Amino acid sequence: MPYLKLNTNRAICDAQAPPLLSQLPQLVAKKTGKPERYVPAEFWGWNGSTFG
Template sequence: MPYLKIQTNREVTDDAKQEILRKLSVLVSKNLGKPEKYVMVRFDPAQPMMFAGDAHPCAYLELKSIGLLESKTETLSRVLCQFLNDELKIPSERIYIEFADAKNSMWGWDGGTF
């Protein structure tokens, strides 16, 4: 159910991406209280991006999940920004995160919906 998409202008090696994806899968599962077997994480190739008028490292994330509570978004923002700062040296003030709660009937999986 949880889906995290990462877009950044930072070049990241394929090996590093795989390790980041593995860590983020665990991080999302833990912070949303959802089984990791349902977590999907995507790391797009580096994109031309600009934030605040310059092309210094920046990132845009989308986190969607069934039952994503607004009360959890501040903690999720802090945790995800800290992770990207630690792993990719992207300052938290150069990261946007879009949170979305999905209705279970609007999220398909395994030939049905949740």
């Protein structure tokens, strides 16, 4: 089963997350030939972490 995990260092506003979580699994399903309901997705945006 394909699994989509997206981590980004960019801030994503609340209005942007739902479209991403619906469109990206559709793309993975289309490319892999699997049903969309078999493509779970996890999305993590920037959370303010720093390195020092």
